[in-house]
Amino acid sequence: MDSCSDAHYRELLAAYELGMLDDVRLRDLELHLLECDVCFAEAERFREAARLLRKSPRIREMVSDTYRESGPQQPATSSRSVRRLVTTWLAAAAALLILVLRPWHIEIHPSDFASAAETRVAVKPFWNSTGQANQDLTGRVIASLLSADLSRVSGLQVVSTQRVHDxxxxxxxxxxxxxxxxIVASYARLTDANWVITGDILSVDSGLVLTxxxxxxxxxxxVAAETITAQRGEDMFAVVDRMTAQIGRHFRKSSVIPDRSVADVTTHSFEAYRNYVAGLDNYYKLYWSEALEYFNRAVELDSTFAMAYYYxxxxGQRDVYDAxxxxxxxxxxxxxxxxxxxxxxxxxNRSAAIEELRILLEKYPxxxxxxxxxxxxxxxxxxxxxxEVYWNESLRLDSYYKTALNHLAYLxxxxxxxxxxxxxxxxxIDIAPNEANPYDTRAEIYSWYGRLDDAAASYRQALAIKPDFYSSLAYLGYMSLFAGDYVTADSCFDVLTTLDSDVLRPAGRLYQSYSPLxxxxxxxxxxxxxxAVVANKAELAIDRLRPLDMVYIYVQRAYALHEAGAFDSAVASxxxxxxxxxxxxxxxxxxxxVQYLADGGHMDRAAVVLEQLRADLGDKAEQSPAYWYAAGCLALARGNHQQAVDDLETSWSLAADFKVSYMLGRAYLTAGRLSRAVRQWERTARIYDSPRASMASWxxxxHYxxxxxxxxxxxxxxxxxxxxxxxxxxxGADDGISEVDDARARLDRIRRRS
Amino acid sequence: MTINTLHRAAQNGDSNAEGALFALLSARFRYFAEHKIESRDDAEEIVQEALKTILDKYRDIEFTTSFAAWAYKVLDNKILAYFRRSTVQRERMKGSTDADETPVMTVEETALERQLLECLRKLHAANRRHARVLNLHYLGFTVEEICRRVDVTRNNLYSLLHRARARLADCLETGDMS
Known part of the structure; x- marks a missing residue:
């Protein structure tokens, strides 16, 4: 019998069949299978069995049972006491959380999210008993520091400060x-902790004293209560380290207490940490600008404070990424x-990022x-x-979690x-009726389903709450444009041109072209x-405009010239x-x-630009929707309809946007693929987004x-x-637009027919 | 003959070679597509689309690399397009007939499935590590995470799976675990 000269591929086959190969190895193996009869025969031999291994629920169940029988191998339960084991199983039964992931039908059990530790501690913010209102935040700072420090003690699982906050x-x-x-009962119940730490700050200014x-x-x-008085030379961080040591030893004599101070893994500046905690408070409330302010103050006080940089x-503050x-x-x-x-x-590398987060989730389930x-x-x-599974799980923890609701709505x-x-x-909206964002999200969803009036009404609600919610203002303009309400559309765009924002002002000028187009x-x-070009140039000269806005305005100019039939001028723009x-x-x-050159009859120049684009994109060309769009437009202009369909379909598969949909619809129509053309044009008509607004004549x-x-x-x-x-x-369109003449003639014919 | 040899012969007008080439491509493509796409009908459609594209174009293209790599890319692009079509937001057609939910597996237990279950039981009695890997995989853990939990390298994991597969295949043929 023949054999394959490369045993390496044979070794990969089992992982391939189970869907456990990464993209690179998968492609490599499939290419090998394409060329190697021996390996392909081996794959064929096991084909049905492999399919069962992948998909049969009975096999999954049996494997799960087998594994469960091999109990000692399960690290999550092996180290727990019997009491904790029972508690965990009761909690698991009560939660009854079995989430099914499609399409692989993966079951996620509670223990996959939360591998409960034997000793789980919640640290409640310390109570301010100093009589000074300005020390309220200090209680949260101490709790946060103590949580951070205790999380480094072996054998302890500490409830996250975010969960305690909620x-x-x-x-x-x-x-x-x-x-x-x-308090103890409530915190324990709601955080699934079996130990709760509470405390009071008795004095700060005349020497730190807390219990x-x-x-x-x-x-x-x-079971333990202590009063801690800061010794001479001891700061807040040292006091927290002392508390950590005492609490750690209480749980287990063998507990490994961190040898580095909590200050070494946070910051040595108490003020910086105060600002950090205040930033976190605001971050959890979704008050982004306030949070930014506090985190920025934290890094001003300590330029080495990594977690403040992280937030x-x-x-969105990218300039601190390197720090x-x-x-x-x-x-x-x-x-x-x-x-x-x-x-x-x-x-x-999103998949690796997910893995990092899953490791973190084990610590803070x-x-x-x-x-x-x-x-x-x-x-x-x-x-x-x-x-969806993970956002729903976050909502199980906090049914008021606005961020998850917002994302789930989009999903x-x-x-x-x-x-x-x-x-x-x-x-x-029920949770946050006075915030603009949920109305903005709802409006966008309405627009996706073609409910333009409802979308406009919801954008108006967002703007009524927050008049400077400019994304809602722009989108209200788009919706009004699509609905033919040019007065409202223009007024929205006009407002943007008056703003003191170097980003929104040129955007407004750009949008002002939408209604006439x-x-x-x-x-x-x-x-x-x-x-708008003149205004932009003037602002660019005084550094009040991004070069990108010059790109946008010239591209819009090119689009308008192309629509007017001035193809060469469009290319020049x-x-x-x-x-x-x-x-x-x-x-x-x-x-x-490429498209405009081809439409202007300059096929050779268009081909040269296309080839150069391909060369510049290199390996990325195959996955570039822009490249395939250009190739499709050139093929269409050359009358190569089937090629145009293939290329534009590829572009559409890579990026389903309005312009591609429009050109693909045209390619189907000219290629005589009528059923696909109908479907594509119906799709195109249902897209109500900003790219459609920018290509307003299209x-x-x-409709034509x-x-x-x-x-x-x-x-x-x-x-x-x-x-x-x-x-x-x-x-009121310009004269000589061929589609207008053609639409009139066609409409007349239809009317005569009836 | 290899796929590239068949291609060259077909490109030179050998109709037998062309027939053999497309028979080979059909079998391979069907295998790859069914591996990635739940619905066999959809997979078949993708394969036919890819074969049609290849048939339309292969005579006219001067291949600087290999024909096999190009043909594979054609299929890959069709599958990618299929997945994009299935998930992107533009597929929100109300009452769309595209959104068919394909059942994962027929309800009835087949003879092969019974046999496979039996072989897996035998295998896992001796090789719990394989059971653990399979269980973690079914739970949705990535290969990196599985390697971390089982404490093996990626290559060792592949070897472990390969050996288990060989024993399973043997068991399915002989009814016994060697």
């Missing part, structure tokens, strides 16, 4: 008198996972923020089922679960765009745009250059092309309706 916020909603026992009590949640009795980066990386060693081990996950996201981050990473790589809308999307977002008034649009493209922008609108012409495909399908009523809509929008 529990405190929920308990504060209950207006009642709290006894010490009530702490360690309470057993089961008996609600205080600044998370809040975060530089000081990443100055944090505790769990926090290092947080930082590493962020670095991995930045490097584009009830930290909804970690669950949210894992979900966000799954969402970013289109693993929507997994993202449901994307996966065609409109009703669930609206339920989720309305729940967010939507109505086919290209000359008017071009006059406005030329004025794109060349001007290219002067402002940064080095990082490889494509720099060259897909439009937005209107979508939809009319064409309906007419060819002999759906004359529908066709007439679309032609009428198009002609109504283009009522």
């Amino acid at each position: 529990v405190g916020a929920n308990l504060a909603r209950e207006s009642r008198e709290w006894t010490h026992n009530d 702490f009590e360690l309470s057993d949640a089961a008996s609600q009795s205080v 600044l980066v998370r809040l 975060m990386v530089r000081y990443a060693d100055n944090v505790s081990s769990p926090e290092q996972h947080r930082i590493r996950s962020l670095i991995l996201v930045r490097e584009g 009830d930290d909804k923020e970690i669950l949210h981050q894992i979900a966000s990473n799954f969402y970013a790589v289109e693993q929507l089922d997994s993202a 449901y809308a994307r996966t065609d679960r409109y009703d669930q999307a609206i339920v989720a977002i309305n729940r967010y 939507h109505r086919g008034q290209y000359a008017l649009a071009l006059r406005g765009i030329d004025s 794109l060349e001007l745009a290219a002067q402002y493209c940064g080095k990082r922008s490889i494509v720099c609108y060259r897909q439009m250059m 937005s209107a012409k979508t 092309f939809l009319g064409r495909v309906y007419e060819e399908s002999r759906w004359y009523d529908r066709a007439a309706e679309q032609y009428e809509q198009f002609l109504e929008i283009f009522r």
